[in-house]
Amino acid sequence: MLSAKTMISTNFIEYASYVIKDRAIPDIDDGLKPVQRRIFHSLFEMDDGKYHKVANIVGNTMKYHPHGDASIYSSLVVVANKELFIDTQGNFGNIFTGDEASAARYIECRLNSLAKEVLFNKEITEYVDSYDGRNKEPVALPAKIPNLLLMGAEGIAVGMATKILPHNFNELLNAQIKILKNQKYEVYPDFQQCGILDVTDYNLGNGKVRVRAVIEVANEKTLLIKEIPFGTTTESLIASVDNAAKKGKIKISSINDFTAEKVEIEIKLARGENADDTLKALFAYTDCEISISVNLILIQDNKPRQMTVNEVLEYNTKKLVSDLNKELEIEKNKLEQRLHNLTLERIFIENRIYKKIEEVTTYEKVISVVETEMNKFKKMFIRELTKEDIEKLLEIKIKRISLYDIENHKKNIDDIVRNLQLVNERLKDIKKYTIEYITNLLAKYGKNYPRKTKIKKFETIDVKEIAQPDIKVYWDKQSGFLGTDVKGEDSFTVSQFEKFLIINTDATYKVIGIDSKTFIDTNAIYVDVFNPKKHFAVIYTDLETTTPYAKKFKIEKFLTNKVYQLSPSGKGKLEYIGTNVKAKVKVFYKKKPKQKVNEEVFDFSKLEEKGVLVWGNRVATKEIEKVEG
Template identity: 35%
Template sequence: MARRTPSAPPPEDFEEHIVDIDVGEEMRSSFLEYAYSVIYSRALPDARDGLKPVQRRILYTMDDMNLRPDRGHVKSARVVGEVMGRLHPHGDGAIYDALVRLVQPWSLRLPFIDGHGNFGSPDDGPAAMRYTECRMDHPALAMTESIDENTVDFRPNYDGREEEPSVLPAAIPNLLVNGASGIAVGMATNMAPHNLVEVVQAVRHLIKKPQATLDDLMRFVPGPDLPTGGKIVGLDGIREAYATGRGKFVMRATARVENVTPRRKGIVVTELPYNVGPEKVIERIKTLVQSKKLQGISDLKNLTDSQGLNLVIEIKNGFNPDAVLAQLYKMTPMEDSFGVNNVALVDGQPRTLGLKELLEVFLDHRIVVVRRRSQFRRDKAAARLHLVEGLLIAIVDIDEVIALIRASDDRRHAHGRLMDVFDLSEKQAEYILDLQLGRLTRFSQIELEREADELRATIEEFDAILSDDGLLRGIVSDELGAIAKRFGTPRRTVLLESAGHTVTAAVPLEVADDPCFVLLSATGLLARTSDDTVPELPDHDVSAGAHRHQHDVIASAVRTTARGEIGLLTSAGRVIKLGVLDLPGLPPTAAAPSLQGGLPLVEILALRDGERPLALTSFDTESPGLALGTRSGVVKRVRPEYLPSKDDWEVVALADGDEVVGVRQLLTGDEELCFVTSDAQLLHFPAAAVRPQGRTGSGMAGVKLAAGASAVFFGAFDPAEDAEVVTVAGSADALPGTESGSVKVTPFSAFPAKGRATGGVRCHRLLKGEDVLVLAWAGRGPAMASGSGGAAAQLPDVDPRRDGSGLPLAQPVLAVGSPLAAQVG
């Protein structure tokens, strides 16, 4: 064991220095220094480039290391070491955490680093930096582009040996696009991500109209666009955050109810709120089920893969999936809140910023960057022009230049004589002395003259930019547009004014067998109402003098009960059984024709190729049955049989190549049946003229068709109820939905009745360029039409002429229907 050596006594001339300080004052000053360091050097982003110092240093170091997207990946540890050793002496753990976040697509709306390896998941952390690799992604290049053109200021690093940028040029409005979060001393920031295209549109609008209001900007930026998608419910908090910099909004998972097994419903979750991982949701659901606080769930599966999130929650039979989903929203992280606190550094000071202030700070930064870049490029071109002009002078008197240089004692002597004899500047003379003789040819002179002209044009261009603020702002706008076009992606997060049609927790889990209506729209959406009250449908003026509805046309409606079953009739002559509980419910206040919240038919049923949905039917044994017509002019009446052991069955035997064009459930048996053919012939006759047949019958002749003609419409209705006929003419060679054609609305009373199996009467006079009826409809008025996507289409006033020609359409009509009340009695 080593012996301890006693310390030597202090020398006789040693004088002890003890300074008395106030402990409170020392604590205050030390705490302020620490707080200042955290606020300005670690926690808060700069409002110009939206980056914290560590993020900025990572991107700058990777750019300096030339780790571009076209180069290979390097170990993350190498990047972390470079950043820590040169610019950020705060520990490798903090640097790697920041680097990982710049890689993760569920953390940033627009990631800046391309990672290779395990960079974690929403629930798990990444692998160690020695296992992962990284390089810059393309958006990162836009953040550092032109940094070497004097666009930003540089400052000394922590030890004064190197310099680092105080801010990046940042061609991307990163602070709004990717958001930020951080906790400083006495303050914090929490900013939501947004859609790049929307933010760029708002900035460009601000360039054109600097006095734009918040409402003007919110037309372009309606709300956050979270990397994980999902829904935002309630927009009041968003507007408050955009106005004041502080607010709160509710995030909700994207979930739908569907059949997970042939006999069991389930809730499929495809998107979760921002910063919520699937394992967190699974753990919470299991805890609630085990404690019996959450009922109705039989199983939970995590089928998430590389294609995306997929949580399947199976519902016990007899439980209302919508009510279970409401409980999940209330009791699990499937619904979470986001508190907005837009705190960022502006001119070195922490400020709380609204939407317009955030856009203005970024815009001012880009204007400065583009101005400094233009000045740098202008000066560079001027310096080059100065050298070229000197070289042209030398080439003109090349023999004298060579003789002068040869006669000089040394380089310094030659340098001075060139300046004196040819009136050259110091730089021009130095450049001529360094020039290779091979450049002193006639061809080089031509090249130099061309280069000089190009440089002068370039200088004039930059002078114009620097002297015209409008031109400068236009360049900023154009560059932002190019950024949005290159890196922009569609919106992922759905914005909802309210909770939509989601059932509240007060709704019982057991679904009551209450009366309701099931509605089918012309665009293929299905939904059920909350009760059997026919909604009031207010008319809307699509144009002056024409009262037409604003929403999707209701193709069919049927009265049933919430636990009942109905049938869907298709163009293949099939009845497909549907459970009403499988369909989403509309709230009592919903405008039913819009079917907002309705479920697309293709998500419930798998139709055959070319098969189209036509109408809904109930399995009421007291009903007079169905009436249907086919393309070849066949008509049939049949009572639909309820076959509980089958999911679908045929109600007509169709000939090869034939299909059903229309089908209606009869209410009284006294309805009028109507055919309209492609050659503009209309035939109607009583339903009593058609003898009912069994399910396997093939029907009987309904309308006599001319050669090459076919039936385009079949319907059944009470002719005494102000019925109307709508016919749309066009070209048989045009693609459906691409040609507007002409349309005519005629009272049904203008057409005389004729016997079954006859040819009918003309209902539309075809004009030049028209050879067929592309669409026809007859039923209780007033007729309502819709175009692409269910948008309202204008129809002309009623024309009493039976065989008159139509009026040109402003847009193609894809569907026509009658008011909902006319379909349900």
């Protein structure tokens, strides 16, 4: 009896393998998940040129797909809305607004001409038994275009997930031509929702992209969103704008959705707001700009693999060459067989061999006589004469013999010979033929798939830079408190991202965040909004040696709330602090017997700027009484 551990491990591995291979991850050969492949197979099986009710298609697909009608229906709607291979009739939903499709009984679809031309060929398709053994289904469709990159895919399996973005039809096929010509190429995603795309970190399909909405400034008080980012809808985008407005990130008076066939979202700005500033805030705080992480995981040879866009495209191109070669070989065999049959017919009828069997009494003798007579013209044969060939000749009806047209028959043979020569030429230079095939597809269908998404590099908007300074922070020097709930004479208007630099008379400093009430010290001598670009000039006394030092520095690195020392010894007293690094200050020394110099001017402009944690330059050997700036 199996232990519980063994049983669970075995079942989990089987489940994980099933989800990865048979449900969530697409195959590199045709770019489809099993449910999508079964839908296309059903559509092809049912195809008669007319539209079919989606309910009927779903029902037929259930012969191959064991997971119920809901998964088939939703997958069919998603594939149909990509507008690549399926013609639709009825309400299939709206990819812009997120509206759902009508029920399966109300909508119809069929394969379009592109799908029938590039996805199907029974003669080179491998079939296996369906889940119940009653039917045959394809292992993979013989796709002649890089469908995985064209359609894109998204799926979550056990221990892995895939996110492949859709690409442009024309660009993919042109890239295949360049691959065959050993030329350099680049392909980038293209979305139905349009928008603007930054591919700086795309990393051949295993990095990330940033996508922005296209927003027009109609006037000083009105913004119009005309295109939305991939992965969003007008509903989700409006919700993100509303959410940002409620949090005070942006200030608007209204937002309205006028989307129909094209996206149009109108945003009215609040009084006193600037269109350019609001535009930046929309990109920073809402779904008007999103980042999409991509991970190109696929199934190849029944195993999951991570590949790059270029590797997939090169694999698909190599497979296209192989599939076209197979089709040509099949076509060649058909033409040779047809030529052989017509040649035998011509010999049989024109030489009246059928007359020589009129007096023969047995079938075996008939076969023998025909074989003997036909072999007299053996030099004309395409291949050896077989018994099956003779039986076909004997099946020719008298009516057909009587209507036999020598010239027409000769013309048919000449046509086959020409076609056979063409096939042989293509087989001889299969790469050239593949380029011609792709070029014909581009000429026939390319105009239907123009690029919709603009590729453009755009700078990251720092939310700290555009954040509105709408928080009041107060400092009470007597109590030593700083915060939004503190009552004090000194106040600062800041944004939520700002921090404060606190420098104390004991030559310590720290950087803190904004809070309602924080005790900073009653000995604070400098309190201001932290600025990493600000320069400081200080004079401090090291209390261990009573030696005064001066230094210039910037504070750039810190840990929030950590106390740092301006005096490396850890014991110091701040005598002077200023932000003018060229200042001249008067230093007064403690008077002592025989001390000739009791004061002098110190010029910071002659001092070299150093790090904040260094000793600095010694000012004098005397003790400082005070410093006046």
